[in-house]
Amino acid sequence: MARIVMKFGGTSVANLERIRRVADLVAAEVANGNEVAVVVSAMSGETNRLVGFVDALDADRVNGHNQSMGGPIEDEYDAIVSSGEQVTSGLLAIALRRRGVKARSWLGWQIPLRTDMAHSSARIESIEDTKMNEAFSEGKVAVVAGFQGISDDGRISTLGRGGSDTSAVALAVALKADRCDIYTDVDGIYTTDPRIVPEARRLNRIAFEEMLELASLGAKVLQVRSVELAMNNNLPIRVLTSFAKDGADNPGTLVCHEDETMEERIVSGVAYSRDEAQITILQLEDTPGMVAKVCKTMSDANVIVDMIVQSISRSDNAANLTFTVGKRDLEKAVTALEAAKSDIGFEGLKSDSNVTKVSIVGIGMRSHTGVAQTMFEALAERGINVEVIATSEIKISVLINAEYTELAVRALHSAFELEVG
Amino acid sequence: MARIVMKFGGTSVANLERIRRVADLVAAEVANGNEVAVVVSAMSGETNRLVGFVDALDADRVNGHNQSMGGPIEDEYDAIVSSGEQVTSGLLAIALRRRGVKARSWLGWQIPLRTDMAHSSARIESIEDTKMNEAFSEGKVAVVAGFQGISDDGRISTLGRGGSDTSAVALAVALKADRCDIYTDVDGIYTTDPRIVPEARRLNRIAFEEMLELASLGAKVLQVRSVELAMNNNLPIRVLTSFAKDGADNPGTLVCHEDETMEERIVSGVAYSRDEAQITILQLEDTPGMVAKVCKTMSDANVIVDMIVQSISRSDNAANLTFTVGKRDLEKAVTALEAAKSDIGFEGLKSDSNVTKVSIVGIGMRSHTGVAQTMFEALAERGINVEVIATSEIKISVLINAEYTELAVRALHSAFELEVG
Numbered sequence: 001m002a003r004i005v006m007k008f009g010g011t012s013v014a015n016l017e018r019i020r021r022v023a024d025l026v027a028a029e030v031a032n033g034n035e036v037a038v039v040v041s042a043m044s045g046e047t048n049r050l051v052g053f054v055d056a057l058d059a060d061r062v063n064g065h066n067q068s069m070g071g072p073i074e075d076e077y078d079a080i081v082s083s084g085e086q087v088t089s090g091l092l093a094i095a096l097r098r099r100g101v102k103a104r105s106w107l108g109w110q111i112p113l114r115t116d117m118a119h120s121s122a123r124i125e126s127i128e129d130t131k132m133n134e135a136f137s138e139g140k141v142a143v144v145a146g147f148q149g150i151s152d153d154g155r156i157s158t159l160g161r162g163g164s165d166t167s168a169v170a171l172a173v174a175l176k177a178d179r180c181d182i183y184t185d186v187d188g189i190y191t192t193d194p195r196i197v198p199e200a201r202r203l204n205r206i207a208f209e210e211m212l213e214l215a216s217l218g219a220k221v222l223q224v225r226s227v228e229l230a231m232n233n234n235l236p237i238r239v240l241t242s243f244a245k246d247g248a249d250n251p252g253t254l255v256c257h258e259d260e261t262m263e264e265r266i267v268s269g270v271a272y273s274r275d276e277a278q279i280t281i282l283q284l285e286d287t288p289g290m291v292a293k294v295c296k297t298m299s300d301a302n303v304i305v306d307m308i309v310q311s312i313s314r315s316d317n318a319a320n321l322t323f324t325v326g327k328r329d330l331e332k333a334v335t336a337l338e339a340a341k342s343d344i345g346f347e348g349l350k351s352d353s354n355v356t357k358v359s360i361v362g363i364g365m366r367s368h369t370g371v372a373q374t375m376f377e378a379l380a381e382r383g384i385n386v387e388v389i390a391t392s393e394i395k396i397s398v399l400i401n402a403e404y405t406e407l408a409v410r411a412l413h414s415a416f417e418l419e420v421g
Numbered sequence: 422m423a424r425i426v427m428k429f430g431g432t433s434v435a436n437l438e439r440i441r442r443v444a445d446l447v448a449a450e451v452a453n454g455n456e457v458a459v460v461v462s463a464m465s466g467e468t469n470r471l472v473g474f475v476d477a478l479d480a481d482r483v484n485g486h487n488q489s490m491g492g493p494i495e496d497e498y499d500a501i502v503s504s505g506e507q508v509t510s511g512l513l514a515i516a517l518r519r520r521g522v523k524a525r526s527w528l529g530w531q532i533p534l535r536t537d538m539a540h541s542s543a544r545i546e547s548i549e550d551t552k553m554n555e556a557f558s559e560g561k562v563a564v565v566a567g568f569q570g571i572s573d574d575g576r577i578s579t580l581g582r583g584g585s586d587t588s589a590v591a592l593a594v595a596l597k598a599d600r601c602d603i604y605t606d607v608d609g610i611y612t613t614d615p616r617i618v619p620e621a622r623r624l625n626r627i628a629f630e631e632m633l634e635l636a637s638l639g640a641k642v643l644q645v646r647s648v649e650l651a652m653n654n655n656l657p658i659r660v661l662t663s664f665a666k667d668g669a670d671n672p673g674t675l676v677c678h679e680d681e682t683m684e685e686r687i688v689s690g691v692a693y694s695r696d697e698a699q700i701t702i703l704q705l706e707d708t709p710g711m712v713a714k715v716c717k718t719m720s721d722a723n724v725i726v727d728m729i730v731q732s733i734s735r736s737d738n739a740a741n742l743t744f745t746v747g748k749r750d751l752e753k754a755v756t757a758l759e760a761a762k763s764d765i766g767f768e769g770l771k772s773d774s775n776v777t778k779v780s781i782v783g784i785g786m787r788s789h790t791g792v793a794q795t796m797f798e799a800l801a802e803r804g805i806n807v808e809v810i811a812t813s814e815i816k817i818s819v820l821i822n823a824e825y826t827e828l829a830v831r832a833l834h835s836a837f838e839l840e841v842g
Contacts, residue, residue, distance in 0.1 A: 019478065057515045060520070079507060079510070080512060090501035091475070093497045093500075094494045098482065099483045107577075
């Protein structure tokens with residue numbers, strides 16, 4: 001007998017038909033003799049509907065009162081939005097009972113799953129397992145409303161968008177589960193986006209470190225926080241689809257600690273992200289501490305700087321500094337830099353949001369040489385200019401003009417022969 | 422400074438525009454210097470949407486499993502359906518903050534409002550006021566999700582359909598409020614249904630006992646349980662509309678202990694109910710205990726018997742027994758009687774669901790004579806046959822053919838001169 005946490009996202013519980021399908025999948029795991037906890041998201045569309053209500057009322061400015069006067073509303077946002085998962089967990093418990101499976105729903109405050117007070121983006125502090133273990137010993141499936149907990153003020157908190165993956169992994173750790181199965185609308189982790197490279201292959205296994213890089217670099221299947229948590233607790237995650245045909249093989253991808261077969265691969269995947277924007281500071285005085293000043297300006301404005309490169313300018317004693325920020329932070333970043341122009345000391349700014357970050361990831365890069373060379377040759381052969389480069393032990397990222405995104409992804413996928421197993 | 426509980430039903434919070442309107446009404450009470458708790462229902466249509474989901478999944482019969490094998494689902498029904506009020510309470514709290522009013526939402530389990538374990542039709546056992554009083558002392562409006570509590574098993578319970586009125590009154594009692602204002606889609610209690618009698622008048626005041634009778638006899642404005650609770654705790658209820666135009670007078674109707682002006686009125690209102698059905702047992706053996714046998718058959722079948730009359734038949738030693746039951750219980754009642762036919766001993770059954778119960782109610786009837794005479798003369802003049810009669814100290818009800826409903830209501834309204842103040 002194993003103890004398994006199964007997690008189903010919004011598209012997997014989008015309507016009653018799909019909730020029935022999920023109930024069948026859970027019933028099958030129970031029939032296999034396993035103890036099962038299920039974590040569910042809101043029915044897809046529901047969270048957006050509720051957030052729409054909140055945003056509309058939040059925008060009201062009545063009798064000269066403004067947002068700051070009325071105070072933040074994240075506590076109420078949490079009370080409202082968490083109702084989506086509450087509904088799904090109850091519905092799935094009913095569907096299970098009607099399939100002869102003992103089950104009950106659990107809300108965050110009932111477990112309790114305790115979080116800090118950062119409403120709308122809370123972090124999990126602890127998960128009690130006493131009551132849930134009692135339910136397991138009665139043979140009951142636990143259907144848990146994902147994404148939510150209870151904060152120290154005794155109110156509902158939510159973990160932020162995508163927090164259901166994180167609740168599922170955290171719950172699996174707390175319950176000492178053998179595995180966390182994340183059901184989604186794709187059947188595993190691919191060598192790259194199959195919409196761009198039809199030959200992309202599903203990986204049977206991938207190392208935590210690789211998955212973490214891929215998730216950070218743009219692959220959207222798993223949340224970064226959930227992979228970190230699984231890695232730190234050595235909890236295997238299986239990514240698989242909830243839309244498999246009856247009786248069809250559905251092995252998914254196992255995310256786990258690296259093993260020998262994984263280490264033989266040089267590159268495991270190609271990721272890309274269109275969420276980047278590039279800023280170049282022109283003619284920055286080339287004195288010590290200037291880059292630090294720029295970084296401080298960005299962090300004071302709450303903007304995260306990602307890739308960064310300094311280039312010598314032709315003029316004397318000055319350099320250009322190029323770096324990337326999140327696309328939605330671009331305006332904020334430029335405003336902050338303009339305001340600090342005389343303090344930092346530079347001549348001008350250029351910015352470009354028409355860029356893409358393309359990355360190759362693989363733990364095999366640690367022990368193989370020539371990876372960078374293969375990558376840059378493949379890009380150069382297609383006439384793709386690289387603007388910025390960033391590397392780590394197991395990845396190389398390049399910033400390129402967005403027009404070349406698909407071409408670059410295909411070139412790299414083929415250069416590292418990812419289409420062959 | 423007064424402490425007021427304001428209650429808003431589903432139509433009053435049907436959409437964002439109406440929630441804003443409710444926020445304005447609450448803000449006005451706060452500006453008057455009052456401490457305010459607000460009890461809200463789900464946005465209208467929301468409860469039906471959620472119940473639809475539950476019913477669809479509850480109807481599943483998979484792999485030979487049936488409803489009894491999977492067990493009852495009322496606990497999950499409560500977890501699901503209570504989310505409607507949860508959303509409204511959060512939204513109203515946001516709308517209040519954006520109007521410069523300090524507010525926070527409260528769920529049943531947060532107060533806590535404790536109930537028994539009868540999921541989906543729970544009864545309130547206690548309401549703690551400690552935490553809410555703390556919030557009042559911080560100047561915060563309490564926005565309470567109606568209709569819900571927490572049961573002894575630590576799960577969400579609901580009070581059954583219409584339970585929001587009851588939560589509001591119970592909360593007002595627990596918080597020692599000066600008054601409970603129930604906002605609805607009509608502007609008060611009327612002498613009768615204005616759709617039938619355009620001259621019907623709004624009453625400024627009505628006694629608890631009269632309101633209780635009117636609510637029991639078919640007036641749908643207030644829930645019977647909420648009136649009982651208010652009467653037992655001497656808590657005045659004001660019924661008024663949430664749709665009044667800005668600045669318009671909106672006095673509503675005050676439901677409170679009787680006073681002298683009320684006692685001068687002979688009849689306060691005319692109520693009618695189309696939810697009745699009539700059963701006649703033909704040729705029932707006229708021996709002692711026969712009526713008791715019939716009543717036991719009905720109570721064993723969980724059918725409530727309302728009006729009852731025995732008439733002597735022409736044949737020897739036999740009588741006809743006529744009584745009324747709820748229209749939706751008719752089939753159940755007839756089946757139970759047929760099954761007990763030989764045991765009870767009767768010749769046949771007649772049933773008729775095409776009947777209406779019309780009632781006059783007034784505490785003045787205690788001290789005035791001739792009320793029944795006026796009533797029956799008014800009905801006889803229009804040729805309306807009375808099938809069954811039931812009386813209490815402050816009401817007379819008659820069962821008539823449903824075709825005559827409006828005619829009878831108009832005749833009685835006019836006979837007791839209810840159109841003049």
